[in-house]
Amino acid sequence: MSPLRQRMLDALQLRGMAPRTQETYIDAVSRLARHYHRSPELLSAEEVQAYLLHLLRDRHLARASLNLYGCAFRFFYRTVLALDGEVFQIPLGPAPQALPEVLAxxxxxxxxxxxxxxxxxxxxxxxxxxxxxxxxxxxxxxxxxxxxxxxxxxxxxxxxxxxxxxxxxxxxxxxxxxxxxxxxxxxxxxxxxxxxxxxxxxxxxxxxxxxxxxxxxxxxxxxxxxxxxxxxxxxxxxxxxxxxxxxxxxxxxxxxxxxxxxxxxxxxxxxxxxxxxxxxxxxxxxxx
Known part of the structure; x- marks a missing residue:
C-alpha cells in the first residue's frame, strides 16, 4: 500500500467512516489516478472536474453515482491533502428524487x-x-x-x-x-x-x-x-x-x-x- 493511500485510509478510519465507504472512496480516487496515469495529488481541480464530466457524458453514470465520486474527491483533496475548497472546487449536482419501485x-x-x-x-x-x-x-x-x-x-x-x-x-x-x-x-x-x-x-x-x-x-x-x-x-x-x-x-x-x-x-x-x-x-x- 502506498503512503498516500495509507494516509487516506487513516483519515477515513479516524473519522469513523464505514468499511464500505472507505472501500468506495479509495476505489474512486484509484480510478481517477489510473485515468490520468498520474498520482492524484499532482492533478489540478480542472482535471478532476474533467474526469467527472467524462463519467457523466461518456460513462453515463447516474447523478447519485457521480456525486459519490465527487464526495470521495472532496474528502481526498480537502481532508487528506488539506487543500482550500474554495480554490480546489469539486461541484456536486442535485440528484433526482425518484420514488423507489415496490413489488406487489x-x-x-x-x-x-x-x-x-x-x-x-x-x-x-x-x-x-x-x-x-x-x-x-x-x-x-x-x-x-x-x-x-x-x-x-x-x-x-x-x-x-x-x-x-x-x-x-x-x-x-x-x-x-x-x-x-x-x-x-x-x-x-x-x-x-x-x-x-x-x-x-x-x-x-x-x-x-x-x-x-x-x-x-x-x-x-x-x-x-x-x-x-x-x-x-x-x-x-x-x-x-x-x-x-x-x-x-x-x-x-x-x-x-x-x-x-x-x-x-x-x-x-x-x-x-x-x-x-x-x-x-x-x-x-x-x-x-
Missing amino acids: REELARLFDCACHAKARSFLQLAYGTGLRVSELCHLRVEHIDSHADRMCLHVVQGKGAKDRFVPLSPDTLAVARAWWQVARPRTWLFGTLRDADQPLDIGMAQRWYRRACAHAGITKRGGIHTLRHCYATHLLEAGVDLHNLQQWLGHSHISTTMRYLHLARPDAPDVARRQPLALLSSLPPLH
Whole structure:
C-alpha cells in the first residue's frame, strides 16, 4: 500500500467512516489516478472536474453515482491533502428524487419461488421480512438473532452511520432463519461464503441472486435487492405500523426519509396483513 493511500485510509478510519465507504472512496480516487496515469495529488481541480464530466457524458453514470465520486474527491483533496475548497472546487449536482419501485405481494411470492437455491431463497425472504440493508444482512451473526418469545428481534451491530439498532422478528421470518440454520449450521455469520463459512456473504452475490430470481420470475421493475427493503417499509405502513417505529426499525436518522414511503402505501392492504402487520411472509398470496 502506498503512503498516500495509507494516509487516506487513516483519515477515513479516524473519522469513523464505514468499511464500505472507505472501500468506495479509495476505489474512486484509484480510478481517477489510473485515468490520468498520474498520482492524484499532482492533478489540478480542472482535471478532476474533467474526469467527472467524462463519467457523466461518456460513462453515463447516474447523478447519485457521480456525486459519490465527487464526495470521495472532496474528502481526498480537502481532508487528506488539506487543500482550500474554495480554490480546489469539486461541484456536486442535485440528484433526482425518484420514488423507489415496490413489488406487489404476488410478485414477491414469485420472486422467492424462483430463487436459484435454498440459501438464496432464505436470504431474499429475510431481506424482505426484516428490512435490513443488504450489507447488514450479509454481516448478520447467528448470535445476534434473539429467538426468545418475549424478545424476538435482530440486533443490528454498527449498521449505517455506525449505529446499533433492534429490529423485531415475526414468527414466520424467524422460521425462515431457523430453517436455514438447520440446513447450513452456520457458526458465525448466518450467511457465509461458499468457500469459507467464516467470511460473510459478498454483497455482489446477494445482488446476483436477486436479479436472477427477478429474471426467472418475469419481474422487470427497476432496482436491485434494496427493492426488498422498500417493500418491507411500504407494506408495514399499509398494515398500520406507525411512522416512528418504522423509522427506528429501518435505522433512518431523519423521519423525512421514512415519510417518502407514505407516497407508495396503498389504503387497501389485505386483511391478513392488517391483523398481523409484522407477518409479511405469511401474508403473501399462494402461487397457483
